[in-house]
Amino acid sequence: MSGSNAPERFLSWRWEDESDENRLTYKPDSKRPHTGTFVLHKEDHTLGNLLRLQLLRDNSVRFAGYRIPHPLIHEAHVRVETVDARTTPVNVLDAALADLQLEMETLERKWDAAVTDYERSQGF
Numbered sequence: 077m078s079g080s081n082a083p084e085r086f087l088s089w090r091w092e093d094e095s096d097e098n099r100l101t102y103k104p105d106s107k108r109p110h111t112g113t114f115v116l117h118k119e120d121h122t123l124g125n126l127l128r129l130q131l132l133r134d135n136s137v138r139f140a141g142y143r144i145p146h147p148l149i150h151e152a153h154v155r156v157e158t159v160d161a162r163t164t165p166v167n168v169l170d171a172a173l174a175d176l177q178l179e180m181e182t183l184e185r186k187w188d189a190a191v192t193d194y195e196r197s198q199g200f
Contacts, residue, residue, distance in 0.1 A: 102166060111139075111157040112165040120144065124152030130172040131156060136163040 098117065105111040116123055124142035131140035131154075139157040156165040 104165075108157060110159070110161055110164065111155070114154045114156070114165070114169060116152040116154065118150050119152045120150065121152070124154055126176065127152075127154050127169070127172060130176050131168060133175075134168050134171065136160075137168050 100117070101115045103113050103115070105113065116127075121142075121144060124144065128140050128142045131137050136159050137156060138159050139155070142152050142154045144152055154169075156168060158165060158168055
């Protein structure tokens with residue numbers, strides 16, 4: 077990007093040292109019970125929206141939303157509010173991530189099977 081103060085886009089996503097920065101931080105909301113914000117460092121709309129949708133599938137989630145604070149700040153802020161104290165935002169995020177992992181594994185298996193079937197049909 078010539079003539080701009082913005083860093084090169086590919087540099088903003090690199091992890092020099094995993095120990096330098098946490099990938100995920102959590103801050104409970106002091107004004108609303110059962111509410112908190114997760115900050116996903118070095119992430120964008122892709123993961124923010126995916127997590128929001130998965131969280132909203134859970135009946136114990138009252139609200140789930142995300143925002144990107146600024147185009148040059150590579151973070152996704154995911155805000156979660158649960159229905160009651162029996163389930164915390166941390167619990168529902170853990171469950172959402174586990175569910176997404178299972179969905180991705182299923183998708184990968186189906187993809188591999190479809191590619192194998194296609195290659196067999198083409199005589200590869």
